Amino acid sequence: MSDTGRLDIVLFTTSRIGVELAARLVELAEVRSLTVVTTVIPQTRGIVRRVRRTLRLHGPAGLARFVAGRLRRKLGFRTKTDLGELLARRCPGVRRLHCPDLHAPESIEQLRVLAPDLGVVFGCYKLRPSVFAVPRLGSVNLHLGRAPEFRGSSPGFYEMLEGVPEVGVTVHWVSEALDGGDILLQETFPLELAPPGDPLKYLRRYRLDVLVPQGERMMAQVVAAIARGPVSARVQDHARARARRQASWRLQRELRRRVAxxxxTFPGNAS
Structure with a gap:
């Protein structure tokens, strides 16, 4: 960190939401440089296992989309926007480093060469200490969920399933425990428990319209505070921790049943 109060940051992500966070962070006066480190979520090995996993998580309709996607790729059609292209549009001039495997020795060496002050994690898989401890100050994660009760995947889903009328967003130091590091900032936001229409579509909109932008604001606030000096954090109560897996197709059907x-019970909610 060559400028007092300004940070060299690396942002780890696999998805578009990470690029949107980068667009927020690069505007901070406290950020001297930003490198977006993109990677890919490891695929389940073997076509049979991938089919089974797709069927478990997304049901028959999801399996049909999976097959159609494979066919489009074989025919040469692009199925997703390249993160590098999106980053160039949203954050011109921001450096990108792509690492197919963040934990590979060559990836770790590239990170060390960058000599970052702080790592920021959003929309990425679980990192090991060999990666998240490379930055001088460590790394912070943006988790869409109230830790420790709602660690893991599927933000908003389990809250709605269990009748919890709010969803948390947590910014915390990265540790070896999944979403288990000391909490720097946490807020909660109202959630409809019987929204009109398909509750799964409601949750997708809710994540993009509420949780992601609020989380971006909170992470920017935390990064600026870290740049200014020591920050306080509170230890999580690990006895209350529950790690949530990606919601299965069976649980999705159960959510629809409970919402119905x-x-x-409250017919006014369906209007």
């Missing part, structure tokens, strides 16, 4: 029951 709530609408019968």
């Amino acid at each position: 029951e709530r609408r019968l």
Whole structure:
């Protein structure tokens, strides 16, 4: 960190939401440089296992989309926007480093060469200490969920399933425990428990319209505070921790059933 109060940051991500966070961070006066480190989520090995996993998580319709996507790729059609192209549009001039495997020795060496002050994690898989401890100050994660009760995947889903009328967003130091590091900032936001229409579509909109932008604001606030000096954090109560897996197709059907029951109990919510 050559400028007092300004940070050299690396942002680890696999997805578009990470690029949107980069667009927020690069505007901070406290950020001297930003490198977006993109990677890919490891694929389940073997076509049979991938089919089974797709069926478990997304059901028959999801399996049909999976097959159609493979066919489009074989025919040469692009199925996703390249993160490098998106980053160039949203954050011109921001450096990108692509590492197919963040934990590979060559990837770790590239990170060390950058000599970052702080790592920022959003929309990425679980990192090991060999990666998240490379930055001088460590790394902070943006988790869409209230830790420790709602660690892991599927933000908003388990809250709605269990009848919890709010969803948390947590910014915390990265540790070896999944979403288990000391909390720097945490806020909660109201959640409809019997929204009109398909509750899964509602949750997708809710994540993009509420959780992601609020999380970006909170992470920017935390990064600026870290640049200014020591920050306080509170230790999580690990006895209350629950790690949530990606919601299965069976649980998605159960969510729809419970929401339908709530609408019968509170018919005004269905209007």
